[in-house]
Amino acid sequence: MSDAELNDAVPERARAVPVPNPHQWAHHKAEPPQWLVDVRPDPPAAVRSATLWSVLATAVLSALLLGEGLGLNLLVVAAPAALGAYFAARGAGRTLRPWTVVWSLGGPALLVIPALRDAGWPSFLAVVSAVALGSLTLHGSGTWPGVLLSPFGLLGSIGTGFGWAWSGVRERSGGARERWGPVVRTALVAAVLLLVFGALFAGADAAFADLLGGLVPNVSIADGPWRTLLFLVGLVGALAAAHTAAAPLRWDRMRVRSGRARGRIEWAVPLVVLNLLFAAFIAVQLAVLFGGYDKVLQETGLTYAQYARQGFWQLLWATLLTLAVIALALRWAPRDRTLVRSVLGTLCALTLVVVASALRRMELYVDAYGLTRLRISVAAMELWLGLVIVLIAAAGVWGARWLPRAVAASGALAVLVFGLVSPDGLVAEQNVQRYQDTGKIDIGYFQDLSADAVPALDALPEPERSCALAGITDRLGTEGSGGTDRPWFATSVGESRARDILRERPAVPDREACERLGLYDVGRVGVGEY
Structure with missing residues (x-):
């Protein structure tokens, strides 16, 4: 029988049965994502x-x-x-x-902060930032x-x-003995x-x-x-x-996909409207600045401190959201450089005025209630955000290739300056000055400050001085309280200076006097309340 006759003899259904593939059930290794390969x-x-x-x-x-x-x-x-x-x-x-040199010098500079300051929170920020700069140095x-x-x-x-x-x-290990x-x-x-x-x-x-x-x-x-x-x-x-x-x-x-370019009306009109809103807000702020706060407070029914407190946080969030708006606009805007620079440049300039307004409100609130760790931290953050906006505006003029590194360097520099100015010492110094000017002081708030605050608090008269230093003295364990000094390599300059001051002029708080000053009044409301 020929092959043609054999094929005719095989039923159609039999010829349609596929031949099994011996590799069809083999395990196929999943390929890693492309970015991981890159x-x-x-x-x-x-x-x-x-x-x-x-x-x-x-x-x-x-x-x-x-x-x-x-x-x-x-x-x-x-x-x-x-x-x-x-x-x-x-x-x-x-x-x-060159940038590797910048990161390699910035890391050790940040690690100086724990050696200088006793406060844990600036030291923590400095150590984390030093690790981040170290990673940039290595990569x-x-x-x-x-x-x-x-x-x-x-x-x-x-x-x-x-x-x-x-x-x-x-x-x-070969020839280990030799x-x-x-x-x-x-x-x-x-x-x-x-x-x-x-x-x-x-x-x-x-x-x-x-x-x-x-x-x-x-x-x-x-x-x-x-x-x-x-x-x-x-x-x-x-x-x-x-x-x-x-x-x-x-x-x-790693490549980040560019966003799909939108039409001019889709992105330009919302940004122009946002610019007009910013301009209207700034116009009101200028009217308040030249017309005085008394009229505004009378119309709103707010106190002097409430007006300042109410506005700062909203303006801080406005600054953060503006950065997000700029990032999205750069992703979706068409490559019309002139129009993009004009609209976003105007937005950056107006945002800087909003930053200045937020800092002015914080200044008013500090004048009314004093400086705290939280207030100095958010004010420092607002200042750094303003610097970031300036860098973004500069990138729009000279190109943005350097912008990621510049933002990282500005953040590390901000943390370094924040630690060097000694925030706890600044808080104590401002509140001592406020006490000398107004006679108002919150003794209880000083109990949570670090040894960096001792030089400023040492300028208080008695019994305020001893009551303000009571908590710090207990934590330091200075002579007279049964404590011992830590070794030199684990002792900050701020702690060493505080110990010297307290050894020379020990703090001996009187409970009755401290109670009169509100130190043991758990229901008090003062500088520590935000």
């Missing part, structure tokens, strides 16, 4: 010995110095970690660029995705950093000599013993778990930084 780092170069030693030094210093508190020890620990990242970057062939990003996402690259290097370092240690024997013997001999002769000299001279006790960290067996945790934190952080320097994620390769 930002994937290049394979890192082999880890250098200098990097490994720097990482080990960071871990040891973390265990020895960070257990007592934060101060100059942060800079001491950050130094070998930065060296490890530098050696790793050089091993990968990376070159130093070298210059786009908005890079500036915003760089800190996540450090987190991604934690696991891979361990494997990278372990492979380097294994490569160097390589590491002299190093271990040298370290042991040096440690024994320091221990023996240090103990002899300390026993021979009390002054040398005090000096040695201040320089050497106080380590005990009971602190073992805590010191071990700090060692691991330092090790993980230094390895993550070094691996990121050797193989950074390429955040600048």
Whole structure:
């Protein structure tokens, strides 16, 4: 039977049955998103010995110095970690660029704040900002995705950093006795000599013993778990930084889709209407400025402080929303540069006037009720937002390629200045001046301030001085209250200065006098109320 006859003999239904594909049930590996492929780092170069030693030094210093508190020890620990990242970057062939220099100088500058100020909140902002600048140093990003996402690259290097370092240690483990024997013997001999002769000299001279006790960290067996945790934190952080320097994620390769261009009427008309609204508000503010507040207060029925308080928060939100409006307009506006610059430039200029109005209202409220941490923080934020608006306006004239880095640098600079001016000290100084001018003071609010406020509060007369310093004195544990000083590397300049003042002129609060001043009145309403 021929092939044609065989085909005719096979029923049509049988011929229609598909041949099974042996690979149709095979597992297909899902492809990663394209953006993840784009930002994937290049394979890192082999880890250098200098990097490994720097990482080990960071871990040891973390265990020895960070257990007592934060101060100059942060800079001491950050130094070998930065060296490890530098050696790793050089091993990968990376070159130093101008913005990298800016970030690498800004990070240590921010870490000076915990060494200067006792207040925890400016120090926290400074440490977080220093980590952000460190991530920018390691990644070298210059786009908005890079500036915003760089800190996540450090987190991604934690696991891979361990494997990278372990492979380097294994490569160097060959001939371990010949390589590491002299190093271990040298370290042991040096440690024994320091221990023996240090103990002899300390026993021979009390002054040398005090000096040695201040320089050497106080380590005990009971602190073992805590010191071990700090060692691991330092090790993980230094390895993550070094691996990121050797193989950074390429955040600048991530592309953000441009928004679909809208017609002029769709975006220009709403922005023009918004500009007119801003102009009308500013005109009212100018009328109030030249006509005086008395008429406005009489018509609105508000008090002087209520008028200032009511407006500040709304104006702060108006500033934030304006930034969002500008971002959306730049995304949807057609590439008509002249019209975009005109409309958005006008909006930026009017927003700066709104920022000035908000700051003026805050000034009025502070004059009425005094300065607090919250008020100085939001005023500083409003100032920084005004600076961001100026940068956006400048980018409209000279191009926006530098804008992401400039905004990040301005934020770090704002945090640095905020810490250097000593917000707690400024709060105390303003309220002391207000007391001298008006006789009004909220003694209870000072109890939550840090030691940075002591020099200003020391200028108060008694019994206000002792009552204002009561809470700070208890927290410091100065002489007379059974406390002891922390080591030099964990003590800020503000705390050390406060201790000196309180030792020279101890605060001895009288309960009856403090009760008359409202210190123990839980129902009081004063400067701490916003």
